[in-house]
Amino acid sequence: MELAEDQGAADQRQDRIAIHEIPRAVTVTLITSILLCGGANALNQADRNIMPIAVIPMAAELNYTTWQRGWVLSSFAYGYIVSQLPSGYIATRVPPLKLLLGAVLLWSVSTIATPFAARINLTTLFGCRAIMGVAEGLCLPAIFQHFANTVPEARRSGAFAFMIACGAVGQLIALLFCPLIETWSWMFTSFGAAGLLWCIACATLSGRSGAGAVETEGTDSQTRTDSDAHALMSEPSPPTEAAKGALATCSIFRRLLSTGAVNAIVVAHFAQNWTNYTISAWLPTYLHDALGVPTKQLWMTALPFAVNALAGVRRVHPCGHLNPRDVCFSVGGDEREEGVGGARGRGEDGSGQR
Numbered sequence: 001m002e003l004a005e006d007q008g009a010a011d012q013r014q015d016r017i018a019i020h021e022i023p024r025a026v027t028v029t030l031i032t033s034i035l036l037c038g039g040a041n042a043l044n045q046a047d048r049n050i051m052p053i054a055v056i057p058m059a060a061e062l063n064y065t066t067w068q069r070g071w072v073l074s075s076f077a078y079g080y081i082v083s084q085l086p087s088g089y090i091a092t093r094v095p096p097l098k099l100l101l102g103a104v105l106l107w108s109v110s111t112i113a114t115p116f117a118a119r120i121n122l123t124t125l126f127g128c129r130a131i132m133g134v135a136e137g138l139c140l141p142a143i144f145q146h147f148a149n150t151v152p153e154a155r156r157s158g159a160f161a162f163m164i165a166c167g168a169v170g171q172l173i174a175l176l177f178c179p180l181i182e183t184w185s186w187m188f189t190s191f192g193a194a195g196l197l198w199c200i201a202c203a204t205l206s207g208r209s210g211a212g213a214v215e216t217e218g219t220d221s222q223t224r225t226d227s228d229a230h231a232l233m234s235e236p237s238p239p240t241e242a243a244k245g246a247l248a249t250c251s252i253f254r255r256l257l258s259t260g261a262v263n264a265i266v267v268a269h270f271a272q273n274w275t276n277y278t279i280s281a282w283l284p285t286y287l288h289d290a291l292g293v294p295t296k297q298l299w300m301t302a303l304p305f306a307v308n309a310l311a312g313v314r315r316v317h318p319c320g321h322l323n324p325r326d327v328c329f330s331v332g333g334d335e336r337e338e339g340v341g342g343a344r345g346r347g348e349d350g351s352g353q354r
Contacts, residue, residue, distance in 0.1 A: 052285070
């Protein structure tokens with residue numbers, strides 16, 4: 001056990017050394033890339049939380065029944081769920097940041113088009129929202145793949161925590177400001193325009209620096225030159241022979257589904273999203289229709305998500321100092337098991353007893 005701890009400490013020191021050896025220009029590029037991804041996820045979460053507020057004045061103007069409100073609120077999810085599995089595959093075949101840029105552009109245009117679609121008919125609105133859902137389904141897989149390619153392992157957990165925290169902040173901003181906008185169509189126009197501005201910034205900054213200067217392979221952190229970083233933007237890293245074999249035989253999925261830690265994460269994620277989307281979608285309507293809360297005071301629906309955002313921001317710094325080898329489990333060819341909480345190669349109590 002002492003040898004394992006010593007090895008873990010040595011791995012952490014090597015990761016810190018690798019970080020310090022990254023050239024300053026590459027570090028700036030990396031930070032810019034992380035900020036862009038955080039901004040994309042903030043828009044991702046903000047744009048999907050406009051409709052729960054906007055549907056109230058929309059229903060009054062367009063005479064929606066409660067049943068029709070349900071279709072409008074759920075239309076995004078139909079497109080979102082369709083793109084989940086394909087988006088993970090696409091992110092490994094298309095340069096991730098370019099894929100993210102295309103996704104943000106598509107869902108921003110769909111957001112701006114939502115008021116026009118709503119005034120045509122309900123079917124057109126449903127299709128517009130479904131297209132937005134397909135585009136937003138590409139966001140996280142593209143970011144995950146981009147971080148896997150560009151962020152050093154020692155800082156990857158912190159980058160992910162920051163990106164997720166930005167999503168909570170985006171959701172908070174939408175729920176705080178949408179009730180204060182007089183015209184419901186401007187809710188969609190303003191946030192859609194913010195997405196277009198993000199696209200301009202991403203295209204400009206990625207064109208200058210290549211938007212990714214560090215790539216990690218296996219457990220070693222390696223640096224790239226600016227030209228290599230630009231190549232990373234234009235061409236995704238080809239999968240290894242081992243990865244091809246795993247995908248071909250679906251063995252990786254069998255190992256994932258048979259791993260207790262993965263199943264626990266799946267169940268927890270399902271429960272969290274069930275609660276999150278139910279509250280975010282229907283709480284404004286309940287407060288307005290059942291309790292008579294005026295639309296301009298529906299900003300209070302942001303309070304649960306404000307706590308979530310603060311918790312997410314506070315996680316960024318601690319996560320950046322965790323050793324990923326001690327909090328991850330193995331699903332590759334290595335038969336060694338790694339438990340959550342640092343019990344790598346040990347039993348559930350970390351004592352070495354199985």
